[in-house]
Amino acid sequence: MWTTLGDLILHSALWSLLAVGGMNATLADIQRYAVDTRHWVTDQQFVTFFSITQAAPGPNGMAVALIGFQAAGLAGALVTTFAKIIPSALVAYFVSDWVERRNRSPLITAIRRGLAPVTVGLLACAAYVFAQEIDVNVGRIVLTIVTTVVAYRTRFNPIWLVAAGAGLGLGQFVH
Known part of the structure; x- marks a missing residue:
């Protein structure tokens, strides 16, 4: 120890x-x-x-x-x-x-x-390491791209993006 x-x-x-x-x-x-x-x-x-x-x-x-x-x-x-x-x-x-x-x-x-x-x-x-560690599928790729664009192009509070991602996961829209 x-x-x-x-x-x-x-x-x-x-x-x-x-x-x-x-x-x-x-x-x-x-x-x-x-x-x-x-x-x-x-x-x-x-x-x-x-x-x-x-x-x-x-x-x-x-x-x-x-x-x-x-x-x-x-x-x-x-x-x-x-x-x-x-x-x-x-x-x-x-x-x-x-x-x-x-x-x-x-x-x-x-x-x-x-x-x-x-x-x-x-x-x-670090981004590359994380990209390798997750299951990549079309839903997750689209969610990543949409989140990136919204976060970069707007002043939208990121906590709502996290909540939306969690909601989509819980609703099994993103597997």
């Missing part, structure tokens, strides 16, 4: 520091490690944990706590939560003032320009 806890601490801390653009940017690596390498959760559990944390209020980083709980119980949930929060919070605390003072410097501008495509690439990788 201590090996698992140490592993959870180490990898959660790494994911915390790599979460450029938010936790979603690290989802592909979290999935690879938690599902494929360590077998703490199944593919379906991983998708379910992420879906739950997207629907629940609060940070979507809670998915890591659910993985920790699955891997090592309450102790796993606690260590992953702290290891996911503390490293990035400390970096933000100590670096934010330095960055703010140099906000218009060429170095900060270059860092921001360099991190933007990295973040987009990591998010695209």
Whole structure:
């Protein structure tokens, strides 16, 4: 159990520091490690944990706590939560003032320009991982396209899109 806890601490801390653009940017690596390498959760559990944390209020980083709980119980949930929060919070605390003072410097501008495509690439990788983990059928593809278009083109509150998707699933219009 201590090996698992140490592993959870180490990898959660790494994911915390790599979460450029938010936790979603690290989802592909979290999935690879938690599902494929360590077998703490199944593919379906991983998708379910992420879906739950997207629907629940609060940070979507809670998915890591659910993985920790699955891997090592309450102790796993606690260590992953702290290891996911503390490293990035400390970096933000100590670096934010330095960055703010140099906000218009060429170095900060270059860092921001360099991190933007990295973040987009990591998010695209996460989207690819999720696309592989779900049953793809015509109904789900249409629902995904409609949701994407509505979310991108309107100011429609996303919670209603989630509710509509859930309703369609419950009504078995989307299998």
